[in-house]
Amino acid sequence: MGFTALVEEYRGGTLENVHYGAVAVVDETGKVIHKAGDENFVTFLRSAAKPFQAIPAMKRNVPGIYGLTGREAALFAASHRGEAFHIEALESMYRKIGITEDMLHCCAAYPLNEDAKAARHRAREPKRRIFHNCSGKHAGLIALSKHMGWDERTYYEASHPVQREIIETAAYFAEVPAESIPGGIDGCGLPIYALPLHKIAFSYLKLACPDRIGDTATREAASAIARLMNENPQMIADTKFVCSALLADENLVAKGGAKGVYGIGLRKERLGISLKVSDGAEHVWPCIIASILERLGYGNRETIERLYALAPNTIANDGGTEVGERRAVFAWA
Template identity: 35%
Template structure:
């Protein structure tokens, strides 16, 4: 059990899950639950999935800015600045929203969704929270002269490059990774939680990777550090975490209870999976992990104390209960 969710001082729900803390060598340092728990990495893998955008030369050829690369790693909220940036990338590569194969969803951001409705516009693939990574993948196909149709398919050169990059960074053989389809129709990768954590440790320090891959990692991570506003909505916990630590920590959430981060100073990666797939307990769990590891407790983490024991609010805004972390990390 990771968290007890209380209401009126009694336990209303419990949330089970698993944690792995790994260094850049791949050594498991701390755990809770099962560090070998198998899970899809989902959107937490986007910084790795974006590496071929730099490695192929597409980013340099199309003069991608930090904002461009950050949106290519994003689970954005569909705000106008996000949609405009994706459209700018598509314009740079001679494509438009109809070329994206991520499907149509409404903007996640409620205000942006309402503005879209009031303007008489309809949602299109650019509104999808994954449109940035799709635009980046398209850019590699355009740059290399490949067929852009079907770029989401596992056997397309675009996805073959992505799969190789992900496997390399997380320290697994490609043949040993099971793949499924993510919500936006690109492959997602099923692996032990500790390898997700190792991948994030290597984003902090690319130990054991080629010089070209290490350079690509530095370019991607720097872009996300400099433009967290492009990676997600500014009031999302992961964005607050990045801002509070000012480049020391980079965090990326995935769907269904996946959350990963690295600490550049300690050169460690942390991966978390909420077993029921819910996202609500994640901020309290991550804060507690950082407290137990002594990361930022006298400084950055003080800006996020509201998440230590996060209040649960009802529709009128009254606090009716709390998320109560109930775990203790164990040395591996």
């Protein structure tokens, strides 16, 4: 499958686990300049697609039409983890758009943030659709459908205009024919698409450097959603997650997805990065991404340290005693 060892984990000096995967780094023309493993490996973007899924709504100025704040509109591209401030912003957004929670196609869930989840359990609250990490994205698509006069109840169907526009957007960013893109159904029930890793990296390069986008409306929409992500990093994930830590750096636009996929665009350096952890592990993202940035000579050490603070390369046992270490072991081809 073209995977290589990305991270090794040791306990007491003995190798205990290996996480395999692939990494691609492209320049502003889409040329692969660094890789580990197969840069052509095709993978579903999952939630790493959210900034691109938000483009159609941003092109129609949906946030402005409904009077949304930046914090609320940023949730169009978020995998929020259900903290109280996320739910407050979502409820405000729903009131402004004029939609109800039962209109969301995503299932009822508890928050992904452990503290937020525990708080809902203590309050004996049931699962809710608004707690689902994709509820902001769904609201954005319903809002766009409402504004365009499209059926608001079937926005999740692949044949719906909003979904057709999303796949055309994905094809435009990746510069591939739309009919060549494999499709599937995401965890939240919406259509999702797959691309080669180097095309994911190229798409994120354009998100970070929208001057590479020829169409004016798409270019302005990409700039707008990326700006909202950087201005509201904690809305995109939560206070203790990789996406928010990276987006606090105004030079980066970044978003991860389920099953270990991640995309990053670097503005000043004009680079795109993508990675896939083959076993879907997310706890090794900080180790891999920090190592990539270090190897690229990235100048903002504070960003790299934030990643290591989230998931130190030292491995501790349940009592907090250091018992092992984690190492990024991939080499550029």
